Amino acid sequence: MFDIAPGTTGLTIEDIAHILIPGRGRSVDGIGLSPDGLLRVQVARELYEQVTGPRQGRIVCSGYKSPVDLKGLPWTPPDSPGERFCGMPEADIMKAELLALDVPEDVIRVERHSIDTVTNFLRSETEGHFGDDRPVAIVAQVDHLHRMLSVIAPRTLRRPYLGVVAPGTETKREGGLVGLASRAIVTALPNDASRAVAVATRRASGVWRTVRALGMREYH
Numbered sequence: 001m002f003d004i005a006p007g008t009t010g011l012t013i014e015d016i017a018h019i020l021i022p023g024r025g026r027s028v029d030g031i032g033l034s035p036d037g038l039l040r041v042q043v044a045r046e047l048y049e050q051v052t053g054p055r056q057g058r059i060v061c062s063g064y065k066s067p068v069d070l071k072g073l074p075w076t077p078p079d080s081p082g083e084r085f086c087g088m089p090e091a092d093i094m095k096a097e098l099l100a101l102d103v104p105e106d107v108i109r110v111e112r113h114s115i116d117t118v119t120n121f122l123r124s125e126t127e128g129h130f131g132d133d134r135p136v137a138i139v140a141q142v143d144h145l146h147r148m149l150s151v152i153a154p155r156t157l158r159r160p161y162l163g164v165v166a167p168g169t170e171t172k173r174e175g176g177l178v179g180l181a182s183r184a185i186v187t188a189l190p191n192d193a194s195r196a197v198a199v200a201t202r203r204a205s206g207v208w209r210t211v212r213a214l215g216m217r218e219y220h
Helices: 035-055 090-100 117-126 142-156 176-186 193-213
Strands: 018-022 059-062 108-111 136-140 161-165
Touching: 018 035, 018 117, 035 059, 035 090, 035 136, 035 161, 059 090, 059 117, 090 108, 108 117, 117 142, 117 176, 117 193, 136 142, 142 161, 142 176, 176 193
Parallel strands: 018 059, 018 136, 059 108, 136 161
Antiparallel strands: none
């Protein structure tokens, strides 16, 4: 049984075709996931097995790293030899974890360029990673899901959505400033997809610079 966080009115778990796993941070070596990120992957695997697999849905793993995360050695994806990253992007690490859990590779999509939750959603949707317009389940911890479902998803997704709650290891709750930052990033984005991504990325980078100046180590 999954713990559901309501999204689009009337949508149920039986309607879901795809899964989105937004990033939640990397391990200290830059090649693993944070504990909460790993828990998201585990829930996504169960959701795929029980719900979306029979519908031939996709699992979209989304995220590179935050701009202030400098962990890891240079790394190049096998499927994109012209790119180089600082450590492995969260999306590629999530894919590796899903493969280790026997999820078929052909249902996994990697979005490895986003730097925060807003750009996770925006790039996953506008770059065609889902492949069609069927509904999606967003897998995350409950506090993060609240901001995703109330602020981010309505302004970035072009499909019905709901949340599936992953267990969490962190006891702290998101502060109000995090929600304000996400609202600032998603407000009045251009209709053109590539311009929207560029504007959201620029705004998110500015938020990260502010976070770092204030001495905060995390923002998603």
